[in-house]
Amino acid sequence: MRHLIPFIKKELRAYFYSPIAYIVAGVFLGLIGYFFYSSVQGFSMQAIQLAGSGQETSGFNPTNIIMKGLFRSMGTVFILLTPLITMRLIAEEKRSRTMELLMTSPLSITTIIAGKYIAAVIIYVIIILSTLYIPVVVEYYSSVSWPHVFAAYFGLILTGMAMISIGVFCSSVTDKQVIASVLTIGILVLFWFVGGVIGGYTEHMSNIMKDLSLFSHFENLYSGLFDTRDAIYLISFTTVALFLSHRSLESGRWK
Amino acid sequence: MISVQNLTKTFGDRVAVNNVSFDVQKGEILGFLGPNGAGKTTTMRMLTGFIPPTEGCVTIDNLDIFEHPFEVKKKIGYLPEQPPLYFDMTVRECLGFVAEIHGMRGGMIDSSMDHVAELCGISHMLNRLTGNLSKGYRQRVGLAQALIHDPAILILDEPTAGLDPRQIIDIRNLIKDLGRERTVILSSHILPEVTNTCERIAVINNGNLMAVDTIELLSDKLGSEKTIVLNVKRPEHLDTVRLSSVSGVDDIKKHNDNEFVLTVSGGDDVLEKISASVVESGAGLTGIRVKRMTLEDIFLKIITGEKVQ
Structure with missing residues (x-):
């Protein structure tokens, strides 16, 4: 613990020195800002069409129409941005031989993995929380269901933590950043679409695959449905990926 | 102080270090001499706990390096062949980070940093990015990193490789000075380097330890x-x-x-x-x-x- 804080500080510094943090935040906020703009437009078009048409309007509210779609987009866009945050973490230490410095210092492999993981999660949480202006703006002009928004942000953070843990693992198996990022995207896309677009041959199989999918657990949370099973799945997923990163670094010393 | 027993390391079928044993006393400068690919770096990596040996053990002050890694690693300052520097940090940040991961805090870091920067001749380079430094200065920063926590043991892998003759003399003198209070193990494939700085030499070839002795005794025996x-x-x-x-x-x-x-x-x-x-x-x-x-x-x-x- 004593060594963990300076280590996290060093990792955070690296994010801001190399412009990675700014670029990821800029691209993410730009895209989400645009999605927000177009979904508000869509919402007002629909509102005009619905007005006086005599149709049922009980599900028609800004939280359902604007926010839900945005939360889903945030999750999906982050599949592509996660590797940018994580690919450097361990691969770069290996390539520049600074791993030798870390491994011969009184730091445990657990501290190294934890420090890098926590730094990446901090960057992620900062970026995700910067989108909080969206519900505030919606609340200002209309109204949002805040419990739904909090459940969704909770889901975004847990899902993002799971994605970053995969990124850390992929970075620990190679000393090349490109390989780490391609692997991360591959694994994340697989876990995102499995059970959905990627189905099984039988229904039973499909259900199992759906249970394994990151997306289906995220879906409940961003829909405003807080279920501890989803949270437990996402936390276990993260733990396994981080444990595998630890094993991968440890086994690297024996080769 | 350092005791190496039956150290063996194999990579697949290749034996990199074969049954090497030697002792180093406190305050001694031991030179590790051998041609390229003899197993010098592998041995040093095992001494620092970076890689575990296939067989045998390394004990430092009677502590096994794999049973008590944290206690032992605090006592060792290690300069690998390629100085491990973060190129996007300044010299000051690099030294500060290494000091912090060795558990140093606040004023202790500042005074220690001033001292090692002075010792290694990099006081005027503290605010430069390490990525912009020349090879010689990177080597010095690497040495300063190895020294910042005031270790009792210094392990230097080819400390003068790639330096110009003037810098080689500087680094050699620095190592001699450091060796007055510390135990130093350095490796080299250059003979005069070892004979100039070291009291004892260990000759290694193809992973086998061929001789460990003072230079005088070796030349008497063979000469x-x-x-x-x-x-x-x-x-x-x-x-x-x-x-x-x-x-x-x-x-x-x-x-x-x-x-x-x-x-x-x-x-x-x-x-x-x-x-x-x-x-x-x-x-x-x-x-x-x-x-x-x-x-x-x-x-x-x-x-x-x-x-x-």
């Missing part, structure tokens, strides 16, 4: 043999059988028409007997000269297969 070159005017008169019976003469070889090369052991009286014998035979002695083994000869002799007991 007692001398080579004598004889020039004579009338070689047909030279009685080689009689000459080889002179005690101390081990071997006679005819080099060319007028020149003979003798391998002898023993002192100057052998030389006297040889010259007397040649003169008696009437071969017309025109020249006699003694060739002693240089350190290069000794080094070559060791690494080409002669194990020194």
Whole structure:
């Protein structure tokens, strides 16, 4: 613990020195800002069409129409941005031989993995929380269901933590950043679409695959449905990926 | 202080280090000498706990490095062959980070940083990015990183590789100074480097430890043999059988028409007997000269297969 804080500080510094943090935040906020703009437009078009048409309007509210779609987009866009945050973490230490410095210092492999993981999660949480202006703006002009928004942000953070843990693992198996990022995207896309677009041959199989999918657990949370099973799945997923990163670094010393 | 027992490391089928044992006393400078690919770096990596040995163990102050990694690693300052620097940090940040992961805090870091920067001659470089420094300065920053937590043991892997002659002299002097209070192990494939800075040398080749001794003892053991070159005017008169019976003469070889090369052991009286014998035979002695083994000869002799007991 004593060594963990300076280590996290060093990792955070690296994010801001190399412009990675700014670029990821800029691209993410730009895209989400645009999605927000177009979904508000869509919402007002629909509102005009619905007005006086005599149709049922009980599900028609800004939280359902604007926010839900945005939360889903945030999750999906982050599949592509996660590797940018994580690919450097361990691969770069290996390539520049600074791993030798870390491994011969009184730091445990657990501290190294934890420090890098926590730094990446901090960057992620900062970026995700910067989108909080969206519900505030919606609340200002209309109204949002805040419990739904909090459940969704909770889901975004847990899902993002799971994605970053995969990124850390992929970075620990190679000393090349490109390989780490391609692997991360591959694994994340697989876990995102499995059970959905990627189905099984039988229904039973499909259900199992759906249970394994990151997306289906995220879906409940961003829909405003807080279920501890989803949270437990996402936390276990993260733990396994981080444990595998630890094993991968440890086994690297024996080769 | 450092005790290495039966250290072996294999990578797949390849044996990189084979059953190496030696001890290093407190305050000693030990030079690790061997050609490229001899197993120097692998041995040093095992000494620092970076990679675990396949067999054998390393103990430092009676603590096994794999049973008590944190206690042991605090005592070691390690400079790998390529200095481990974060190129996007300044020298000050690099040194500060290394100090922090060794558990140092606040004012302790500042005073220690000033001290090692002064020692390594990088005080005026503290605010430069390490990625923009020359090879020589990177090496010094690496050394400063290894020294910042004031370790009792310094392990330096080829500390002067790639430096210019002026920098080599600086670093050598620095290592000698450091060696007054610390135990130092350094590796090199350059002989003068080791003979200039180290008290004892360990010669390693193909993963095998060939010799560990002081330079004087090694040259005594291997250098007692001398080579004598004889020039004579009338070689047909030279009685080689009689000459080889002179005690101390081990071997006679005819080099060319007028020149003979003798391998002898023993002192100057052998030389006297040889010259007397040649003169008696009437071969017309025109020249006699003694060739002693240089350190290069000794080094070559060791690494080409002669194990020194």
